[in-house]
Amino acid sequence: MRKVHFNRSIIAAASALAASVAFVAPVRADNPSILLDPPNLDYKAVCKPPTDQAPRPKLDRDWTKSAIGEIKLPARDIVALAVEYSRGSERVQKAPAVAEEMLRAGLKKYPAQDDIFLIPLARVLMENSSTIDELREAESYLLDAYGAGSIRAAFALGQLYGDDGPSEMRDLTKSRFYLEKSALAADPQGMIEYARIVTLDPQATEEQKKGAVTNALLGLIGQIKEGDCSALNRIGFLYLRGSLVSKEVETALKWLEAFARTGDPRTAQNLAELYRSNQVDQIDIQKSMTYLKQAADGGMSSAQFSLGKAYATGISVPQDSKLAIKYLSGASDAGLHPADEWLARIYAGEFGAGRDDAKAKEYFQRVMQAQDHSEEVPVQYGEFLASSGASKEDVNEALRILQAAADAGSADASDEIGKIYLEMGRKDPSYLSKAMQSFSEAATAGNSDGAAKLAGMFACGQGAPISVELANDWRHKAAIFGSVYSIYVSGLNMLTKADEADRAKGRVYLQQAAFKGSPEAIGYVVARWEAGTDSFEQNPEAAERLLRFVASLKDNEQRRLAQLSIISNRFDVASKLADKLSQIAALDSMIQADDRDALMLRAQLLQRAGQATPAALGDTYKKLAQLGDPRGMREYGKILLSDLSQNSETGRTWLKKAAEAGDFKAKISLIDPGDPQALQQLAKMTAAGEACTVDAMVNIARVYSTLPDPQAKTLARYWLSLAESLSDQDADDLYTVGAAFRDGIDGVESRAKAEGFFLRSYALGRISVLRDLAEGHLQGIWTDSSVDKAKADLLKLYAAGDKDAANKLISEIANERMVSNPAEVNELLTFLGTDVNAPGKYLLKIVRLNLEGKLGTRDDAMAIRWLTVSADAGEPNAMYRLYQAYFFGNGVAKDTAKAFDWLGKSGEAGNQRAARELSVAYKVGVVGLKPDADKAAYWDGKFKALSTAQ
Structure with a gap:
């Protein structure tokens, strides 16, 4: 290879430039280190509008499948499309053959404009030729263009003959000749390529190499000053890739950002990708999104697509459905089919925007017609068509689309078919077998949701007899396949095992489910890490980490459910009433926002804590009902039906509304035991598999137990046994089953079984169950019933702040069923204050017991205090006893005035003895009362009236 000879003036300029640059990096043998910053120019004033960035022709068809001979576009649009097909883009796949055919058709159609077709056609032939004849044809096109004065042809010829060109045409002397011509004509690419040849020349000195590269850079900078600012981009990529110069990413960013300031959208998109890549020292998402928006606003369809997705999901930018639609629509108009898919999902309401069925269907149909749509599209479209309120035609269309996808091997499609049949099975159980078949196909292919649905069907008896074993088996498979909820349930099941290895695995499952986003698992794990209970070691750091994870959740609904779960589980592990009440108070902010789940949870927690009053529950359920919550409608309806002062029809109306809204418990509550068809109605409901919870199963058992048909008793026992087998680690489920046994649903002989369920429920945090345990002891229901045990249970409730328990203790002590002492009674009364039930x-x-010594040591002073409370509550006999005490000075200082005051109150309150004594006293006069004929007559009449009444 001959040596390179430079024009002396150019070498001098290059040397002067190099002398002014600080070389901070060592010179590499291949690419010299030349650190140049972009020139300090007013780019808006200097830069001329680019000639090569006109809007791309609209892509109205797939030209790989269309007759190109029919193309009717302008000459420059044909060239632009051909170039796009030759390279490939986000709109089209690379198709060189299509590009060649387009260019030949354009050359034939526009012979007078052959100058714009020759070089693109030659390049297509150069890059994709299979014969020497095609390469010779490309060479002839380029030589013709060069002969006509095209300097771009010189550069293309340099590439054709160069070491990167086809081997059949390689001629390095010719390549150097034409590249030198291109460089001398100040063609930016020619200057760069010529400098590359010099740097690769083993005979060139480092100074010559540096001079050649500097010359190329100066030439590019000269182009900038002349208004061709695209050179900023070229220099930036030289530094970014380490071409000609050593790789300097920070320097590259300066040049690229300078070009982006001219408004170039493609460079903005490149910068958006760079700032979130590992090429930069520190990822900068904010800068990335700023440049992505510039690119999108500049018409880059791929940037519009990326930015539209970001606005739809709320990732990296605040979620904004309007902006998502704006940018995705731009990408769609440019022919980007995946944008149609995202628009369909947005209009279908997937990302929280308002649902627009017409537009969603339009975009789904558009995507379905595209040959390159993703496998998920048929599943998404089928799910959309079959969503709530779908017509019969839409459901049938959904099944057709999904079945085609399932036949093509889509497990997700099989899963969606199963969901449709499962929903149809709620009205017609004959569809349940089809649902089970579809879920089986999905699960066999590894679909986690299909396996989870099968677990649910076996657990609920949908399409097959109830089988806890098969339900657990499929639940475990679903967990293995990745179902987050199934991982959570499997973890709970493992915690009940006797083997510590199984329990340890259960803890791992629960933690995995929590960090995968399961709201139920999050609450369970956080509360137990904080408290160090239920085989979890205390780990506040891990709990805080999980709470930060919850705070970072983008899905508002997922975050809301996690917060409710955390409150519920913290309540469960709390051992003190004050801590439980603080968790109930934590619901206030959510309740103020009319969160229906928070309202329902508050009612449940108040009941579990033994703090629920009928008025509070009634208000809560009424509000829920008015908010349209089926659970609230049902419970409010039941409250109204139990209140004899209310119109029963109002209560039934709320129950009917709840049933119409799909509430299963409301449906079975409306069954009339006296209806001859009641057994058949209940059998039809259970055949649909809606009884999927312990609570629902127990309710079914209760309804069956009220029916006169002998078979109903057997069915009641069957459903109760199912509920019993499923109740395990849930305090409410255990209580529900225990209450059913206590109430004789399985026969009077089985009532004692309730105690075991109540004790397990109490161990899991349901404090209020102590009242049921105490009542069972008092009624002699339990095998080892004991009044002392009943008192112990009530004392635990009282210690937890339960006023009902304190009142129960007072009544049982008064009725001599429980032994006590004055100090204990006084403590209970002090705690209750004005909330004592029937104090009179x-x-x-209790006063009588005290005075008779049945409360231990007699305490007259205490008796006076209790009598006063009783008297103040309106008890005539307590008023009379206070009269005696003050008159004779028994247990209190003698006070005749107070004595007669209480005697008068007792008489007015209906005490016959008091009226008689007052009558006598006013007739004859006694110490403290002067004779008074009128008063004597009044009390005598009162005495006679009371005597007659008796």
């Missing part, structure tokens, strides 16, 4: 009745009894 019970405190008078």
